[in-house]
Amino acid sequence: MAMAGRSGLVAGRRFFLGGSSGSCTWMRGLSSWWKNVEPAPKDPILGVTEAFLSDPSPDKVNVGVGAYRDDNGKPVVLECVREAERRIAGSANMEYLPMGGSVKMVEETLKLAYGEDSVFLKDKRVAAVQALSGTGACRLFADFQRRFRPESQIYIPVPTWANHHNIWRDAHVPQQTYHYYHAESRGLDFSALMDDVKNAPNGSFFLLHACAHNPTGVDPTEEQWREISQLIKAKGHFPFFDMAYQGFASGDPERDAKSIRIFLEDGHAIGIAQSYAKNMGLYGQRVGCLSVLCEDEKQAVVVKSQLQQLARPMYSNPPLHGALIVTTILSDPDLKQLWLKEVKMMADRIIGMRAALRENLENLGSTLSWKHITNQIGMFCYSGMTPEQVDRLTKEFHIYMTRNGRISMAGVTTGNVGYLANAIHEVTKSG
Amino acid sequence: MEQTPCDRRLATIARHLNSPRSEIDGGSSISRLVTSADGGRSSDSVFNHVVRAPEDPILGVTVAYNKDPSPVKLNLGVGAYRTEEGKPLVLNVVKKAEQQLVNDRSRVKEYLPIVGLAEFNKLSAKLIFGADSPAVLENRVATVQCLSGTGSLRIGAEFLARHYHQKVIYIPQPTWGNHPKVFSLSGLSVKTYRYYDPATRGLDFRGLLEDLGSAPSGAIVLLHACAHNPTGVDPSLQQWEQIRKLMRSKRLMPFFDSAYQGFASGSLDEDAQSVRLFVADGSECVVAQSYAKNMGLYGERVGALSIVCKSADIASRVESQLKIVIRPMYSNPPIHGASIVACILRDRQLYHEWTVELKAMADRIIRMRHQLYSALQERGTPGDWSHIIKQIGMFTFTGLNSKQVALMTAEFHIYMTSDGRISMAGLSSATVPHLADAMHAAITHVV
Numbered sequence: 001m002a003m004a005g006r007s008g009l010v011a012g013r014r015f016f017l018g019g020s021s022g023s024c025t026w027m028r029g030l031s032s033w034w035k036n037v038e039p040a041p042k043d044p045i046l047g048v049t050e051a052f053l054s055d056p057s058p059d060k061v062n063v064g065v066g067a068y069r070d071d072n073g074k075p076v077v078l079e080c081v082r083e084a085e086r087r088i089a090g091s092a093n094m095e096y097l098p099m100g101g102s103v104k105m106v107e108e109t110l111k112l113a114y115g116e117d118s119v120f121l122k123d124k125r126v127a128a129v130q131a132l133s134g135t136g137a138c139r140l141f142a143d144f145q146r147r148f149r150p151e152s153q154i155y156i157p158v159p160t161w162a163n164h165h166n167i168w169r170d171a172h173v174p175q176q177t178y179h180y181y182h183a184e185s186r187g188l189d190f191s192a193l194m195d196d197v198k199n200a201p202n203g204s205f206f207l208l209h210a211c212a213h214n215p216t217g218v219d220p221t222e223e224q225w226r227e228i229s230q231l232i233k234a235k236g237h238f239p240f241f242d243m244a245y246q247g248f249a250s251g252d253p254e255r256d257a258k259s260i261r262i263f264l265e266d267g268h269a270i271g272i273a274q275s276y277a278k279n280m281g282l283y284g285q286r287v288g289c290l291s292v293l294c295e296d297e298k299q300a301v302v303v304k305s306q307l308q309q310l311a312r313p314m315y316s317n318p319p320l321h322g323a324l325i326v327t328t329i330l331s332d333p334d335l336k337q338l339w340l341k342e343v344k345m346m347a348d349r350i351i352g353m354r355a356a357l358r359e360n361l362e363n364l365g366s367t368l369s370w371k372h373i374t375n376q377i378g379m380f381c382y383s384g385m386t387p388e389q390v391d392r393l394t395k396e397f398h399i400y401m402t403r404n405g406r407i408s409m410a411g412v413t414t415g416n417v418g419y420l421a422n423a424i425h426e427v428t429k430s431g
Numbered sequence: 432m433e434q435t436p437c438d439r440r441l442a443t444i445a446r447h448l449n450s451p452r453s454e455i456d457g458g459s460s461i462s463r464l465v466t467s468a469d470g471g472r473s474s475d476s477v478f479n480h481v482v483r484a485p486e487d488p489i490l491g492v493t494v495a496y497n498k499d500p501s502p503v504k505l506n507l508g509v510g511a512y513r514t515e516e517g518k519p520l521v522l523n524v525v526k527k528a529e530q531q532l533v534n535d536r537s538r539v540k541e542y543l544p545i546v547g548l549a550e551f552n553k554l555s556a557k558l559i560f561g562a563d564s565p566a567v568l569e570n571r572v573a574t575v576q577c578l579s580g581t582g583s584l585r586i587g588a589e590f591l592a593r594h595y596h597q598k599v600i601y602i603p604q605p606t607w608g609n610h611p612k613v614f615s616l617s618g619l620s621v622k623t624y625r626y627y628d629p630a631t632r633g634l635d636f637r638g639l640l641e642d643l644g645s646a647p648s649g650a651i652v653l654l655h656a657c658a659h660n661p662t663g664v665d666p667s668l669q670q671w672e673q674i675r676k677l678m679r680s681k682r683l684m685p686f687f688d689s690a691y692q693g694f695a696s697g698s699l700d701e702d703a704q705s706v707r708l709f710v711a712d713g714s715e716c717v718v719a720q721s722y723a724k725n726m727g728l729y730g731e732r733v734g735a736l737s738i739v740c741k742s743a744d745i746a747s748r749v750e751s752q753l754k755i756v757i758r759p760m761y762s763n764p765p766i767h768g769a770s771i772v773a774c775i776l777r778d779r780q781l782y783h784e785w786t787v788e789l790k791a792m793a794d795r796i797i798r799m800r801h802q803l804y805s806a807l808q809e810r811g812t813p814g815d816w817s818h819i820i821k822q823i824g825m826f827t828f829t830g831l832n833s834k835q836v837a838l839m840t841a842e843f844h845i846y847m848t849s850d851g852r853i854s855m856a857g858l859s860s861a862t863v864p865h866l867a868d869a870m871h872a873a874i875t876h877v878v
Contacts, residue, residue, distance in 0.1 A: 032741035033684065033715055037594050040751035043545070043758065067541055075539040089533045090526050093519040094730045095511060096723075099487070132578075132761035139760055148481050166759035203477065238477050269476055283542045284766035295476045305484040312487065313612040314585055314760065315578035320730030321767035 044162065045402055052400040060398040061420060063411035066214070066379050067283060068346055071413045076346075078281050080338040084328035092324060099308040099316065101130020101289075102323035108330035109289040112246060112253055113260060113272050120264070120293055127303035128291035129311060130318045133283075134244045135163060137273030137290035141240060142171030143310045144292075144303075145205060154240075155196070155206045157181075159404065161214045164207060164242070176200070181216045186372035186384050188218050194231060202236045210243035210272070211256040212378020215406040219249075219377055225259045229266045239263055240271040247279040249378045251347035253340070269293045276326055278379065279343050285322030350379065353412040357381075360421030368428060381407040389427040397423035489608055489848060496846040504844035505862055507853040510660070510825045511729055512792055515859045520792070522727050524785045528774035532767075543763045545754040547576020547735075551769040554776040555735040559689055559703055559720055566710050570743040573750040575736050575757065576764045579729075580690045580721030583736040584613045587686060587717045589756045590738070590749075592618035597649035600686065601642070603627075605850065607660045607688075610653065619651070627662045632818035632830050634664050643677055651684045656718075657702040658695035658824020661852040665695075665823055671705045675712065685709050685716040693725045695824045697793035699786065715739050722772055724825065725789055731768030796825065799858040803827075806867035812874055825856050835873035843869035 042050075048064030062073075070076050100106070106128045110121055120126055131137035145152060154168045157180035168175050178200070179192035197206070208228075213219055220228060232239055241260055247253035263270055275288040290307065294300040311317070329335045358373040373381050385393075385405035393399040399420065401407055412420060486494065492508030514520050532538060546552065552574040560567050577583040592598055600619045602610050603626035614621050624646070625638030643652060654674075659665055666674060678685060687706050693699040709716050715738070722733040736753070740746040757763070775781045804819045819827055831839070831851035839845040845866060847853050858866060 032745050033595060034738075034740055034745050034749050037745065037748045037752055039748045040755045043754070046545070075541055077539055081540070085533055089529050090521075093521055094525075094728055095519050096509075096729045099490070132765075135758075135762040136760070148478055152477075163758060163762065166755075170756075170759040277542075282540055284540045284763070286761060286763070286765040292478070294478065299476065299478070299481070302481050302483040303478055306481055308487075309484045312581075312609060313616045314582070315732060316581040316609065317730070317732070319578070319732040319765040319768065322765065 048400050048402055051394075055398055055400070057398040059419065061400065061411065061416050063399065063401045063407045063409075063420070066278070066408050066410065068278060068281060068379070068410045069413070071349065071415070073411070073413050073415070076281055078339065078342045080329050080335050080342060081281060081325055083335060083338075084325045087328055088321075088324050092320075094320060097130070097317045097320055097323065099129075099311055100304060101318045102320075102327060104331065105287075105323040105327045106130055106289055108327060109274055109276075110291055112330075113243065113257055113274055113289075113291065114264065115254075115257075115261065118264075124297040125294050125300050126291050127294055127300040127307065128289055129304060129307045130323055131273070131288045131290045131311075132286045132315070132318060133277050133288040134242060134273050134275030135167065135288075136286065136318075137275070137288045138164065138167050138242060139171065140290045140307055140310055141271050141273060141292070142168045142173055144307060146171045146173050147310070148306070149205070152203070152205050152238075153201075155200055155204055155237075157193075157207065157209070157213070159215055160207070160209070161242075173205075176204075178206070180213070181218060181382065183384070186216075186218070186369075186382060187375065188220055188224065190220070190224055194227065197228065197231050197235060197237065200235065200237065203238070204235070205238045205240055206232060208239055208241050208259070210241040210246070210259050212245035212249035212380075214244065214378070215380050215402070215404060216382040217376030217378050217380045218372075218382065220259070222258060222262070225262050226266075229263050229268070232263075233266055233268060238271070239268055240273070242273045244273075244275040245278055245378050246274065247340070247343040248347055251344040251351070253279075253343070264293070269295070276322065280326065280329070280339065282322050282325060285325065286319060287322030287326055350409045353409050353414075353417060354381065356414070356417045357409075357412060357421055360418055361425055364421060364425045366425050366429060379408055379410050381409055383407050383424065385424070385428060392427045393423055397426075399423055487608075492846050492848055495840075499844055499846070501844040503865060505846065505857065505866060507845060507847040507857045507866070510724070510854050510856065512724060512727060512825070512856040513859070515795065515861075517857075517859055517862075520727055522785065522788045524775050524781050524788060525727060525771055527781065527784075528771045531774055532770055538770075540766060543576070543766050543769070545757050545763050546574075546750060547764045548766065548769040548773055550777065551576055551773040552735060554773060555720055556737055558699065558776065559692060559706055559718055559737065560710055560739075561700070561703065561707055564707065564710060565713075566739045571740050571746050573738045573740060573746040573753060575750065575753050576769050577719075577734045577736050577757075578732040578761075578764060579723050579734040580688060580719055581609060581613065581734075582732065582764075583719035583721065583734040584610070584688060585617060586753060586756055586760075587719055587736045587738070588614050588617035588619055590753055591651060591684075591686075591717070593756070594749075594752060595651070595684065597647065597651065597684070599647065600651040600653055601646055601683075602653045603639075603655065603659070605661060606653070606655075610688075614653075622646075622650075624652070626659070627664060627828065629830065632662075632664070632828060633821065634666055634670070636666070636670055640673070640677060643674070643683065644681070646681065646683060648682050649684065650681075651686050651717075652678060653686050653688060654705065656687045656689035656692065656705050658691035658826075660690065660824070661826050661848070661850065662828040663822030663824050663826050664818075664828070666705070668704060668708075671708055675709055678709075679712065679714065687716065687718040689718060690721040691724055691824050692720070693786070693789045694793055697790040697797075699789070710739055713741075715741060722768065726772060726775070726785070728768050728771065731771070732765060733768035733772055796855045799855045799860075799863065800827070802860060802863045803855075803858065803867060806863050807870065810867055810871045812867070812871045814874060825854055827853050827855055829853055829870070831870065831873060832877075835877045838873045838877050839869040842872065845869045 052062040153174045178196035179189045182189035246256045249256045276282045361370045383405040387403040496506040556574045604623040624642035628635035692702045718737045720735045723729045829851045833849040
């Protein structure tokens with residue numbers, strides 16, 4: 001359409017409006033609203049994969065990002081997922097889910113975390129909503145914590161998944177840290193952890209990794225969990241579990257939920273963020289669940305209504321497809337069995353690679369202790385390597401990982417474990 | 432005075448439908464209640480003081496509808512398309528696209544990048560701005576995949592609250608019920624501008640110009656790109672041009688909400704004219720797109736946020752900052768819906784089929800408008816009902832008041848929001864007479 005050419009004065013500068021689209025170079029002379037926007041720092045984890053992809057070397061190995069790979073280094077879509085998708089395609093409509101997400105999906109998901117016969121589920125004491133994978137579940141909880149416990153702080157382990165800090169920061173919840181990883185032993189700094197729990201003001205919120213701690217792979221033993229639970233109880237702290245790896249750690253979902261079950265037995269009111277990204281390989285579908293154990297059914301209804309109030313101005317209601325996959329699998333006994341088998345296969349392959357990597361290093365005659373490779377659990381191994389050693393791995397051997405020395409075991413295969421061990425030995429043997 | 436049973440029923444329904452809208456700041460009305468029904472255990476809970484949130488007024492309509500056993504009940508509440516048979520619709524192109532995706536064994540379900548599916552982003556920008564738009568050709572648009580319209584609005588608002596100098600947004604009166612909270616939770620302060628004129632059931636253009644004219648320089652202005660929700664009242668192209676000129680002169684930042692492209696007039700290009708008008712003068716703006724209605728992808732949560740910038744370098748920096756907002760919210764967006772959209776938009780044949788199905792949906796709605804108008808004429812219902820055919824898109828702002836709405840629900844089992852908004856998509860040729868009867872009764876019996 002034609003626009004009359006007009007000139008006018010704005011803030012002391014002449015400018016020319018109009019003309020057909022494409023010829024408004026005058027307007028470009030006005031400065032952008034965004035000229036002061038700084039380029040944001042690259043995400044440290046995702047940046048690793050970018051660098052890997054640009055590397056032309058045939059020997060390159062990606063042990064950076066935490067997505068599962070098979071023994072050929074290929075991403076995997078579980079058979080149970082393919083079958084579920086076949087059943088779903090073309091049959092369902094695409095109407096909005098309720099704000100709290102798929103009721104059926106949430107039901108099945110809570111059984112995994114709380115136990116199939118959990119009295120809390122029977123008594124309807126769990127307020128739960130479908131969330132955007134683990135990130136979304138943590139963020140909803142952080143927003144909820146901010147809104148209803150504005151005076152509270154969150155205690156976050158050192159180290160942790162980097163995005164945890166971003167999540168609680170953007171929710172405007174003040175953060176503190178607690179000791180977790182013990183560098184010398186490459187294990188848990190249990191006494192320092194307990195000290196921090198003790199010294200935190202009563203009623204603090206604690207972020208706990210339910211199993212397969214990210215990035216260290218170091219989990220408390222059952223006995224240690226019991227002690228942590230008792231102390232948290234005595235201090236009246238609120239335990240919030242991030243469970244991103246149920247089933248993926250030991251191969252047995254029940255076993256991986258042990259920490260949560262201990263806390264439930266001890267009478268805590270807990271919160272849980274669950275994710276299907278890894279254990280069902282549904283990464284990009286963004287499927288997860290946030291739950292909060294309440295005093296009774298009435299409070300659970302109330303809390304759920306408030307969680308929904310936080311979701312509505314963020315995305316209105318959660319995505320359908322991933323939820324349909326989860327529901328299809330978990331409510332069909334055969335598909336559920338298939339899933340459990342496939343989860344165990346993934347976990348076993350990783351456990352096998354841990355053993356192989358350690359064995360290789362020991363056979364190369366490394367004088368360092370590599371016990372921690374098999375002591376640690378889950379997708380990640382905190383190797384103990386320094387950033388400088390990691391840089392050498394990348395420059396000299398084309399091995400890509402995050403500079404904190406975290407190795408994604410899912411990227412290790414029978415084909416590259418020897419090469420990897422050799423490279424690690426090379427950069428660590430001089431001390 | 433004794434209430435008849437009918438009065439009591441009406442009163443109950445009225446109370447239900449008139450339950451207060453959620454506050455703009457959801458937390459402000461929370462009081463510190465302590466319940467002790469369970470022998471003191473509840474005092475252990477750190478969330479004991481939390482009170483139940485009010486029902487979402489729009490979704491609450493469907494809840495009430497579902498409870499009603501009447502065989503003649505009609506749901507004209509939520510804005511999801513329905514066929515003549517009253518059924519939800521999955522477009523044929525969408526089914527074809529899904530089959531393609533399922534059959535492609537090479538596809539994996541890895542994480543998308545934080546900004547989402549790149550191809551989807553490019554195609555979405557082309558769709559709203561036009562493939563020949565200089566902004567697109569010059570790479571001046573930062574586009575990120577988001578969770579439908581809501582998600583796009585939220586990410587855009589968060590970005591503005593962090594990086595834009597004037598943290599106030601003007602929203603039209605009325606607007607979609609969720610808009611105020613999206614913006615206030617993002618950290619923007621929310622003001623309104625006059626939009627709907629109840630006297631004419633049309634645009635209060637003078638009020639709009641006055642209010643935008645007295646907004647502080649640089650303020651953000653929310654504009655419904657087409658098919659205004661809930662009124663169905665859109666500015667004409669000439670009026671859009673006047674709005675554009677005014678906004679440019681005051682350096683107001685346009686934030687378009689485009690939830691109905693193609694769905695309003697039946698033409699994708701026509702429904703994008705307001706947006707393209709603003710982009711054509713070379714300035715910057717923010718656009719939220721949704722594929723919920725026009726591709727029927729409601730539950731898959733597919734949308735895109737675009738920020739049109741002065742240069743490619745700026746757009747790149749803006750994109751990097753958008754990632755910082757997204758990562759701590761949900762890390763990266765869901766893959767399924769965006770893959771379907773990309774599949775359709777990139778394929779000439781599928782794209783064409785989509786435009787045909789889209790036009791069919793829009794045409795059916797326009798037909799319903801004409802049928803309802805005729806039905807009211809036939810009944811001699813008092814008043815001027817031409818706004819039913821003048822308004823556009825999924826919704827009609829009937830002009831009925833909440834008392835009249837309450838009667839329609841109680842006596843005729845018509846479910847709609849108490850502001851008099853009806854979703855035309857919920858009507859069919861078979862049910863138009865029933866609605867016309869209900870409206871006629873409400874107009875003639877309740878003032």
